[in-house]
Amino acid sequence: MTEKRVRVRIAPSPTGYFHVGSARPALFNWLFARQHGGDFVVRVEDTDRTRYNAEAVPDLADSLRWLGLDWDEGPEVGGDFGPYYQSERLELYHHYAEKLVSEGHAYRCYCSPQRLAALREQQMEQKTDVGYDRHCRHLTAAQHAKYQAEGITPVIRLKVPLEGQTSFHDVLYGTITVENKTLDDLILLKSDGFPTYHLAVVVDDHLMEISHIMRGDEWLPSVPKHILIYNAFGWELPIFAHVPLILAPEGKGKLSKRHGGVEIRYFRDHGYLPEAMVNYLARVGWSYDDKTEIFDRDALVRYFGLFGINISPARFSYKRLDSMNAYYIRQLGADDLASRLVPFLRQEGLDVESTDLIPLVPLIQERLKTLSEAAGWIDFFFREPADYDATLLVGKKMTASASRDALQQAHERLAALPDFEVETIDSALRALADELGLKVGQLLGVVRVAVSGKTVAPPLFETLSILGRERVLTRIDRGIDALSALTD
Numbered sequence: 213m214t215e216k217r218v219r220v221r222i223a224p225s226p227t228g229y230f231h232v233g234s235a236r237p238a239l240f241n242w243l244f245a246r247q248h249g250g251d252f253v254v255r256v257e258d259t260d261r262t263r264y265n266a267e268a269v270p271d272l273a274d275s276l277r278w279l280g281l282d283w284d285e286g287p288e289v290g291g292d293f294g295p296y297y298q299s300e301r302l303e304l305y306h307h308y309a310e311k312l313v314s315e316g317h318a319y320r321c322y323c324s325p326q327r328l329a330a331l332r333e334q335q336m337e338q339k340t341d342v343g344y345d346r347h348c349r350h351l352t353a354a355q356h357a358k359y360q361a362e363g364i365t366p367v368i369r370l371k372v373p374l375e376g377q378t379s380f381h382d383v384l385y386g387t388i389t390v391e392n393k394t395l396d397d398l399i400l401l402k403s404d405g406f407p408t409y410h411l412a413v414v415v416d417d418h419l420m421e422i423s424h425i426m427r428g429d430e431w432l433p434s435v436p437k438h439i440l441i442y443n444a445f446g447w448e449l450p451i452f453a454h455v456p457l458i459l460a461p462e463g464k465g466k467l468s469k470r471h472g473g474v475e476i477r478y479f480r481d482h483g484y485l486p487e488a489m490v491n492y493l494a495r496v497g498w499s500y501d502d503k504t505e506i507f508d509r510d511a512l513v514r515y516f517g518l519f520g521i522n523i524s525p526a527r528f529s530y531k532r533l534d535s536m537n538a539y540y541i542r543q544l545g546a547d548d549l550a551s552r553l554v555p556f557l558r559q560e561g562l563d564v565e566s567t568d569l570i571p572l573v574p575l576i577q578e579r580l581k582t583l584s585e586a587a588g589w590i591d592f593f594f595r596e597p598a599d600y601d602a603t604l605l606v607g608k609k610m611t612a613s614a615s616r617d618a619l620q621q622a623h624e625r626l627a628a629l630p631d632f633e634v635e636t637i638d639s640a641l642r643a644l645a646d647e648l649g650l651k652v653g654q655l656l657g658v659v660r661v662a663v664s665g666k667t668v669a670p671p672l673f674e675t676l677s678i679l680g681r682e683r684v685l686t687r688i689d690r691g692i693d694a695l696s697a698l699t700d
């Protein structure tokens with residue numbers, strides 16, 4: 213027997229920007245496909261036109277590309293199983309819904325929304341099961357003809373078996389069984405000609421030869437309905453694996469905007485590395501052993517397995533993501549980090565090239581949690597320090613005039629140095645601090661604010677050397693002037 217080709221898919225509804233909650237199952241599917249040399253398919257479930265958002269698919273494509281999750285079939289790339297937009301597949305759903313009607317597995321229902329509403333109200337009052345009462349399941353041919361003559365467009369409903377049970381196996385949740393009598397005769401095709409999710413998903417997963425369905429466990433309750441549809445068609449079932457949702461950091465409720473950024477574009481725009489994001493998303497609720505945190509993409513493809521997924525929901529931790537991101541930033545080569553920083557610095561209005569940044573990389577690489585923090589560290593290399601509060605220039609436990617004197621002396625020493633190398637500056641300023649009876653930190657603090665406008669900045673001797681003597685002296689002059697305006 214030849215083994216079935218592994219074909220997995222994600223089936224996003226284009227209603228908004230791509231969310232980490234969807235990115236995680238997307239990653240799992242991608243890893244699974246790559247691990248088995250199979251296909252990763254993107255199918256756009258866009259039959260709900262009221263919630264359609266034109267930016268969603270381009271955002272999805274950008275996000276997947278950014279994460280490095282290339283897809284073999286779907287938007288932009290096409291494929292042999294298209295179309296990959298459900299809105300372009302309406303005829304197929306019609307065809308298959310009609311097939312079930314003609315084979316006796318489904319029927320037309322003419323009930324008006326008013327009748328269904330009244331029915332629901334009555335059921336609520338009597339506290340009986342809420343659901344469709346199967347009124348149209350047994351209509352005679354004459355009754356059908358009468359409704360058709362009235363011009364009512366029917367929906368198509370599945371004839372759910374009235375007795376027995378429906379069971380299926382989920383790789384993570386095990387065997388799940390429901391009593392058929394608890395299931396409604398669900399709608400397959402709506403009167404506007406659009407399929408319901410249930411019909412479309414089954415038809416598409418079948419026609420696209422999807423072998424494994426891996427998705428968020430919010431879809432688990434729908435599976436028995438899908439099984440009944442598969443059975444009605446006589447189609448082979450795919451393998452199901454439902455993965456738990458990502459919870460909010462505090463462990464209660466779904467991760468949502470209120471906790472921080474939740475869209476993949478947010479993380480991209482805030483200076484997270486796709487490598488870190490992928491590693492983090494894989495590790496939320498999946499483990500290989502109980503200690504390994506860092507998995508690069510190849511390691512994930514090698515080691516990822518459905519059985520390592522924990523079915524208790526996992527919390528999203530911004531802190532863990534940040535530390536993972538910092539780790540991946542530290543691993544980058546100087547050229548690579550410099551070129552990744554360019555767009556973030558330009559966005560802050562700094563006119564930089566990556567070659568300008570290479571010498572600065574050693575000053576900040578260990579300090580960055582995200583790429584977007586870089587501007588806050590090194591902007592003053594590319595423009596004059598923003599106006600800062602002159603009182604920041606006053607050194608710790610120093611007066612304004614003592615700080616001014618110290619700056620004046622520093623100016624003279626630095627102006628007289630034979631060169632502007634790090635070691636030369638280092639010994640000159642240490643010696644000066646000594647002579648002035650100051651702690652090194654006191655003197656450096658004053659100089660730091662004068663040249664950078666900040667109290668926290670990259671290592672000072674390196675900073676001075678890279679800034680160059682001329683700029684350093686001019687900024688120290690500015691500091692002296694600012695201090696002169698202060699009284700002790």
Ligand code: GLU
Pocket residue numbers: 222223224225257413427431
């Ligand atoms: N369109 C559904 C969604 O937006 C797809 C669910 C599934 O994967 O079957 O998540």
Ligand code: ZN
Pocket residue numbers: 320321322323346347348349
């Ligand atoms: Zn009906």
